[in-house]
Amino acid sequence: MTRQPALLFVFALAVAGFAQVGASPLAAGETPDSGQESYEQLCASCHGTEGKGDGPAGIVALPMPRDFSVGQFKFDADSDGHTGSDDDLFLVIRDGASRYGGSPLMAAWGYLGDERVRELVVYVRSLGQND
Secondary structure: OOHHHHHHHHHHHHHHHHHHHOOOOOOOOOOOOOHHHHHHHHOHHHHOOOOOOOOOOHHHOOOOOOOHHHOOOOOOOOOOOOOOOHHHHHHHHHHOHHHHOOOOOOOOOHHHOHHHHHHHHHHHHHHOOOO
16 A cells, blocks of 8 residues: 555544544533543544554554553653653644644544543553553
């Protein structure tokens, strides 16, 4: 598979994910128990169910999605001189990776609201603790 069709495939999967989630992912009054529900809906297609960067859309993405299971993160999104803090993860999830020099394929999920983005940060961190 060449790069252009692969990117089109990833884009199509992302659009399908947006269509499923819609502008308001949760019904009125509904709250997720943790970031796991949001992760499974929004992130697993690229990052994989165990966070290893091996989801069905991620295996054709260039660059490959981050492997959360190793617990290493690339961006210093809050410009504090240290990469991979909870604040860095929050900003990358909220704003998308391209804002910080990363892949434009990493969507911005700011419309979820700060609370759900923070739940995602906690869940993503937990993926690096599973051995």
